[in-house]
Amino acid sequence: MLSLPIVLTGLPGAGKSRVGERLAARLGVPHVDTDILVECMAGVDIPTIFRQQGESEFRRLECDAVADALTMNAVVSLGGGAISSQAVRQMLRGASVVYIDVDHEELLRRTADHTHRPLLRDDPDGALRRLRTQREPWYVEVARVTVHSDSRPVEHVVEQIMAMIDSPSSDRRITVSGPRPYDVVIGSSVDIAAITSSLSEDASKVLLIHAGPVTDQAQAIAQGLRQRGFDTRCVVVPDAEDAKTYDVAIRLWGEAGDFRLGRADAIVALGGGATTDVAGFIAATWLRGIDVVQIPTTLLAMVDAAIGGKTGINTPVGKNLVGAFHTPARVICASDSLATLPSADLRAGFGEVIKCGFIADEEILTRIEETPVEEVLIPSSQVQEELIARSVAVKARVVGEDLTESGLREILNYGHTLGHAIEKHEQFRWRHGEAVAVGCVFAAHLAHSLGLIDMTLVLRHERLFSLLGLPIRYTNASLGQLMTVMLSDKKVRRGDLRFVLLDGLCRPFSRVVTPQELIGAGEAMGMDVTDVPAM
Template identity: 50%
Template sequence: MTDQSVTRIHVAGSAGTDPYDVLVGRGLLGELPGLVGDRARRVALIHPVTLATHAEALREDLDAHGYATTVLPVPDAEGAKSAQVAADCWEALGRAGFTRTDVVVGVGGGATSDLAGFVAASWLRGVRWIAVPTTVLGMVDAAVGGKTGINTGAGKNLVGAFHPPAGVLCDLTTLDTLPVHDYAGGLAEIIKAGFIADPVILDLIETDPRAARSPHGPHTAQLVERSIRVKADVVSCDLKESGLREILNYGHTLAHAIEKNERYTWRHGAAVSVGMVFAAQLGLLTGHLDERTVRRHSSVLGSVGLPLSYRGDQWPKLLDTMKVDKKSRGDLLRFIVLDGLARPTVLEGPDPDVLAAAYREVSA
């Protein structure tokens, strides 16, 4: 049972998929068996090794409700998103006799959600899955929208599938023990939602940046809920990134290149922070964005402890990586920039000299 009111955010089905709800509140983990439902007999619980105790509590609850639960520990963070880890999960599902009516549950951060969703999408060409995100990043980004995937040597998330979850449980109590750097990293995606769609998010953070860095801050629930609503509205209209959904990639083109360059040792939110500062500069240099909003990027992101720059000598490598970004079309580089606050647009084929100039502004 929950220990206070629950916010339900509805994500409408699109592209032939079923709608689902994202539940946000405190003390929600007891809701998991209800989401699994009566048709399932088996549950696969995929979790990072660091959440073994948390996963065991969920297993006991699922077992008590009559499900045969298979617990699948995987590496922490981006280390989970490999073809080998996915294959290990498939083998475990086969040994457990997993059928089309059974359910995969992903418990953990964004990387675990990406992996669990991909395993569910590819097993028997698609079984139901439920996301139980335990980080800010997982709650506001990876768990919502149905983009699942793993990494390869060529880049991040280049292998995957669109496979929305059957439900999402965002239990805010799981954030209480999250390390401060992980918590702050998740704020990058919240701030992104503020710049592309909901400026109230920026206002709330600017009111008290220090409080925004804490799960016990007065606006935590509102920041999480507002960010989820931004994503829910977008993916309800465009599941498969055929148009509108691209705006959710604001700052991500450079961010993914930085992550690959750092062999995924950088937190995703840290890379997205630098990516948004770069995108703001790119918007300014191409006549899209005003200087005040550009400065606001650095101000808001810096106020919560996120990085604003990256190594200047890495530009050639980063540019090569960005050329294989999912938004690219052939040799045409494409970036999301802002025409103004909450007015995202696509910038196609920017001049290479302009790109380099924008990167110089974020070079350490």
């Protein structure tokens, strides 16, 4: 629950001051802008401080201003760069911090003519991109909730924050932007209000699709929905990939028809990634698309499958070849559902978490390195919820800019080119996160052999995945055999084999690689490379 003081953070141009003024007026409390406090303390304006005393002196004054502001019963608009100070981040821990997230193009439009901002004066586009890369992990670290701002009036953001003040929940919220923005709610348990508040005002029925192992939780959620007036029907689907079949889809369409599920009604999915995939597909296709609320119950589904709008079923030809992009109305990640997850499945989920750290958020890696493994693996622990939130934020930022996988979203496939080949060769006996771990280590060795990264970063890959008990080698097939599988993947374009690689920590990019370029990485991984074709 948000309580005073409420602190607004975000990049330059996010609208912290305007939102702060309106929010303070609505709450009947003062509005404090730390930039104005700094100017009062220095006796000159901010450009003069930068010009005469430099950024370091400005940051020192800003730290003092934040400390003063946090003692006030007010709405506080934090200077965009204040978050770069470790001392400020420490002060904000436990505070009611709201991160105002804005898409890059909208930020650029807002700041294009703002020559009074010293850090944006010369190259607004490049500067904003650099600032986002540098500061966004810090915003996510301190934020209790995240709201999205776009071209709509400032009152839209104020209303989002007011709704959270009135809510009894203190869950973290991260907004996934795009054509249909939606929230990812991260907390310890499922709040029925978080489900119902995301549904259409005209909704009267909910089809709750769930996996067998979470039947008790499904019944509890169904009871809560019925108590709030929603006619609710529970339908169980097979666990894991057995749920993603044509026969299961036909049965679910039949259930929706028999239940007379209308266009204003909704589907709620409860289970792992396979459950959220098939339920999302049914929602995307029933009546040409109805709302779906995703409640993932595995770590892998929380940080990957349930977020991003990918839905689908498998066919004899391959996995996920029949599907649709269909964004959910909301995603609810309840960490207490991980308490009954088998240890191996929980550890495998961290394969995707660590991947997110290497491509976009080093703080994920640092937290895992500095925290005892036992604490990282405790469901609902503070560090685990933070790691989930950070991983969600990475994926949210990427899919918010590229829903249909036309460009940027490709970086989420780090470790997946080889990882998918391992899964297929093992006939999916390997867990996805285990295969991704090996794939990331292979990609790191490949980047090193190409002169893109040093061995220190490669060894950091091996150390982190090993720390969580994940494999870092695979010798059940030769590199040539795996290449054959990789070349049959649906992401292959024009017969070219593409890998997402790192050109430094948190600097992913995609490039075509030749068979000969793979040999060095294969040898470093102890793989049989004698059958790699010469091309």
